[in-house]
Amino acid sequence: MAMLLKRVWESVSNRSSSSSERLAIVAPSPSSTGAFERIPPDIFLQILMFLGPKEAARLSVVCKSWKLLVSDNLLWVFFLQNQPEPWDSIVFAETHLRSKNPLQTFSTQPSQFSFMHIYGRRAQLTGSVIIDGGSGYCKFGWSKYACPSGRSATFLEFGNIESPMYSRLRHFYATIFSRMQVKSSTQPVVISLPICHYDDTDSAKASRKQLKEAIYSVLFEMNVPAVCAINQDLETRKVIGTGRETNGIYLLGGSAHQEDSETKKSFVSQFVDQAVLALYAARRTSGIVVNIGFNVTSIVPILQGKVRRDVGVEVVGQGALKLTGFLREKMKQKNMNFDSLYTVRTLKEKLCYVAADYETELSKDTNASFEVAGEGWFTLSEERFQTGEILFKPRMGGLHTMGLHQAVALCMDHCQAAEAPVDDGWFKTIVLAGGTACLPGLPERLEKELHGLLPPSMSNGIRVLPPPYGADSAWFGAKLISNLSTFHEAWCLTKKKFRQKSRRSIIGAW
Known part of the structure; x- marks a missing residue:
């Protein structure tokens, strides 16, 4: 490392001192580093980036001026950006989830905003x-x-x-x-x-x-x-x-x-x-999570990381199993032979979608085929969008229940009626969760239905987000x-x- 610094010093020794004054991060204090003190700070940071986080941390004990340079957030942001985990996820987690109850951000604790400290603590985690x-x-x-x-x-x-x-x-x-x-x-x-x-x-x-x-x-x-x-x-x-x-x-x-x-x-x-957790995965701390589970669909209002129990959780009596069963019956009606429900589930995941307009979709040619391992090729037509349609028209599947959009609108109405000490539009972000929620077209269709069902004062600003990680x-x-x-x-x-x-x-x- 010393040889590297010496070579860098030899290459920049003739550089104008004006650059150092212009880009200086901190005035160097007296130390025993000798000529190395004349290395421009921007060049010094480039050296640290090349050395890596472990060697950079060791240099922080050389002297006070190097300690200040090494602790610069710019350097550790660079190291964090080169981690396997996405940078935006790291920023969200470290600025919104550092404290559990109540959730706080760095804006309220600026003295704790040290990416060098964050990097060090994250590096010590053994994983779970x-x-x-x-x-x-x-x-x-x-x-x-x-x-x-x-x-x-x-x-x-x-x-x-x-x-x-x-x-x-x-x-x-x-x-x-x-x-x-x-x-x-x-x-x-x-x-x-x-x-x-x-x-x-x-x-x-x-x-x-x-x-x-x-x-x-x-x-x-x-x-x-x-x-x-x-x-x-x-x-x-x-x-x-x-x-x-x-x-x-x-x-x-x-x-x-x-x-x-x-x-x-x-x-x-x-x-x-x-x-x-599904809300955090979408990098949000407030909103409504629509979780399409195996048997039921839950509409959960969450404010600053807490479920609003005073508002309540709406539960619709249909889930992924109902959609799979509906598609199975449609396939039987067309005399399609299959060995297991897994085949039907695979076809639902690979071929089905939610139509933006059901009546318009009926007039289109929607044939599509998919090969299921061990079962062969299957071709579906209107079943592709009829399966997802029962989320909005449950009676098509023989259910006497609210449609998904109606249940979400009811939850939003309860959220608006409940007093919240923050922005009154916190519930306008809707995050979908669950495997069935990955059906293409579902976020757009739900947002469209909510705009048609709710008054402008509530529907303006609504965002329906697909499952961030399926x-x-x-x-x-x-x-x-x-x-x-x-x-x-x-x-x-x-x-x-x-x-x-x-x-x-x-x-x-x-």
Whole structure:
């Protein structure tokens, strides 16, 4: 490194001092670096960029003037921009998610705005195992990976469904760890699992409590160094069109860290909503998340990272399974032969879309073909857009329920009626989530329907955003949080604090 600096110095020794004065970042203080003090600051930064973050950090201890130059945000922004994670995601996370409750930005804490510090903290993170169960299939992978590395059935479909829940969960987790080739006791874990007991009956409540206790027990006995649950209880509302009640509940585990030898095996527990993760993946902290799940569609209002339970969560009694079933019936009517529902699901994902205008689309030639491995070629026509149309016209699929646009409009109306201490248009950003929400044309059609349904005062400024990472949006939201420079302090509880809370109070907080 010294030879490199010497060569650079020899190449710039004859440079005019006026450039140094014009671009100087800080006046050099007396030091023992000798002639190196005459290197123009812009050239010095170029040297540091070439050396890399580790060598640059070492140079900061040479003298005060070099320390100030090395700590310049411009240098560390450059290093962060060359990380695998997208720069805009890093900026969003570090400026909006550094503190959990309430969410704060750097604009309120300018003294903490040090990208050198942020880079150092992020570099120390060992990564987490993220297991996003979803409601259709499970996605898992390292938080340092660009995307989930594998997929499997959810724990609800795992093993013998007649076996005890504890055994199924342990088998499920052990299988995921085995596929990832990691030991459960060595890495923090982020876990998400859907709860199937939606009813607000005593029996359903007991089933939910039993599952929560089983999750804690299984992971603790597997010596996982971090356990967390995601999706707090949502305000109970009638499931539109089904005549029953539901609690839209999910579980997600967060990451922990090894603080020191005394807390090496420490557990953490923190609560975040899965819909919030999808919102974070879209780089937003406020808005409405429309999550088209496996069985139901949830419309979740979120303000500054918190689910507005006072507004309530609308739940429509149709989801991805209903659309797949509708397409299956249409294919049967045309005598198309297929072996499994997986084939129908694949065709839905590859060929189906949502029409901007249903009546106009009927007059078009919409034939398209796709080859399913092991099944052969399939050709669909009007089924391609009729499948997605039942989201807006449920009666086409035999459902007596609100259309998606009507449920979203109802939620927006509740949001406007509720007093909020921020911009009254926070609910006009709508983020879609779930695999079925990836149907082409859905964001544009929903936005069009909302403009036709709502008064101009509410519809002006509406933005409907597609799933930022497709069916993996929640996984990427968890990735943002687990890679935060302040994740350990702001988002986690240590095992010591966890033990101070009774098990009963922790379970009841869900």
